Amino acid sequence: MLNDAIKLPSAFVYPLLTASNFRNGKAPKAWVLLPYSKEGRPLTAKETSHWPLLDQYLMNVSDKLRSRKGTLIKNWINKGMWWALLGVGPYNFAPYKIVWEAYGRKKFSPQIFEGQWQANQALQAFIPCDSEKEAKNILQKLENPVVEKILLSHRMEGTMNWAQPGKIKKLINFT
Numbered sequence: 792m793l794n795d796a797i798k799l800p801s802a803f804v805y806p807l808l809t810a811s812n813f814r815n816g817k818a819p820k821a822w823v824l825l826p827y828s829k830e831g832r833p834l835t836a837k838e839t840s841h842w843p844l845l846d847q848y849l850m851n852v853s854d855k856l857r858s859r860k861g862t863l864i865k866n867w868i869n870k871g872m873w874w875a876l877l878g879v880g881p882y883n884f885a886p887y888k889i890v891w892e893a894y895g896r897k898k899f900s901p902q903i904f905e906g907q908w909q910a911n912q913a914l915q916a917f918i919p920c921d922s923e924k925e926a927k928n929i930l931q932k933l934e935n936p937v938v939e940k941i942l943l944s945h946r947m948e949g950t951m952n953w954a955q956p957g958k959i960k961k962l963i964n965f966t
Contacts, residue, residue: 831881885919887926897948899939
């Protein structure tokens with residue numbers, strides 16, 4: 792039997808990129824809850840209380856969220872923001888993102904995603920962009936065959952370290 796649908800405020804629910812979005816179109820197949828401000832800060836308890844559906848959901852899953860392990864996440868939990876996530880910042884809310892599948896891939900195929908799409912950081916990497924023009928300019932540079940050739944020369948394809956933004960930044964002057 793299916794559970795009743797969880798109702799959450801749409802202001803905090805974002806489309807999550809999956810492998811199918813890179814092959815079969817841009818329609819969302821998965822969603823992620825980010826209880827964050829657009830500046831990339833976790834909402835405070837006072838702010839979540841203004842959103843009863845969000846507040847209730849977070850309270851319902853609080854035990855699970857509070858039991859997460861790891862030094863960095865424990866810092867947020869100890870500060871009383873046990874709903875915080877790692878790797879979320881203002882870059883998550885950029886209007887354009889150049890995203891590529893990283894983990895497990897042997898080919899570098901960046902694409903532009905417009906809107907509030909969120910990358911699955913375990914599987915994808917991205918560069919946030921403030922405008923479509925900026926995104927197209929960077930994508931054009933990334934599509935240069937030399938970029939993929941250099942990435943392949945590191946012999947890290949298929950690993951978690953494949954084509955990470957730090958490596959890309961060393962290859963291209965983005966100014």
